[in-house]
Amino acid sequence: DQQVKQNSPSLSVQEGRISILNCDYTNSMFDYFLWYKKYPAEGPTFLISISSIKDKNEDGRFTVFLNKSAKHLSLHIVPSQPGDSAVYFCAASVGGGGADGLTFGKGTHLIIQP
Amino acid sequence: EAGVAQSPRYKIIEKRQSVAFWCNPISGHATLYWYQQILGQGPKLLIQFQNNGVVDDSQLPKDRFSAERLKGVDSTLKIQPAKLEDSAVYLCASSVKNEQYFGPGTRLTVT
Numbered sequence: 001d002q003q004v005k006q007n008s009p010s011l012s013v014q015e016g017r018i019s020i021l022n023c024d025y026t027n028s029m030f031d032y033f034l035w036y037k038k039y040p041a042e043g044p045t046f047l048i049s050i051s052s053i054k055d056k057n058e059d060g061r062f063t064v065f066l067n068k069s070a071k072h073l074s075l076h077i078v079p080s081q082p083g084d085s086a087v088y089f090c091a092a093s094v095g096g097g098g099a100d101g102l103t104f105g106k107g108t109h110l111i112i113q114p
Numbered sequence: 115e116a117g118v119a120q121s122p123r124y125k126i127i128e129k130r131q132s133v134a135f136w137c138n139p140i141s142g143h144a145t146l147y148w149y150q151q152i153l154g155q156g157p158k159l160l161i162q163f164q165n166n167g168v169v170d171d172s173q174l175p176k177d178r179f180s181a182e183r184l185k186g187v188d189s190t191l192k193i194q195p196a197k198l199e200d201s202a203v204y205l206c207a208s209s210v211k212n213e214q215y216f217g218p219g220t221r222l223t224v225t
Contacts, residue, residue, distance in 0.1 A: 043216030098212035101170050104156030
């Protein structure tokens, strides 16, 4: 039973446009959400996070939105750059922030086209 | 600052053989994790250590997998005996505050 779902295996976006990656979760106990970025042959690297007490968090070109009632979060990248091409994982935890064991989605492969 | 180190990077074994992976976390990070990432899936937590104590091993297949973190620094993950379905990338991570830092992983192929 997947508790964190990323329903788009891949997404293609033109350079300079907005990339929107979506994530849904089923476990209402999740209270901390994170996005990780992964390049081939490397481990995931932390990108941005959001606590359930907020509905938006922004860091440069990256913004995460959380809709608790819909159990949905999204990552917006504006503007998209070629270096953003990677697999993006949505992750969630219960009670421990980002230092607790994480439950990951399957990932979305973002391809930025020139 | 050096990142999380893992070795070996790649390993090929036959089913029923044993294998061990090693992880050296970032200096000063008390929490260490092992994740299993099967092709096409997200990482799945196998075990979490706080110093040298186990915090969560609920998803570790204890009949064949074992892990230890002696002295609260380095850690080893062992599989004995391996099955075909153990083919995956094994990721080690360590954390401070609210961020986990991942190593490059060990890609295991069981034939």
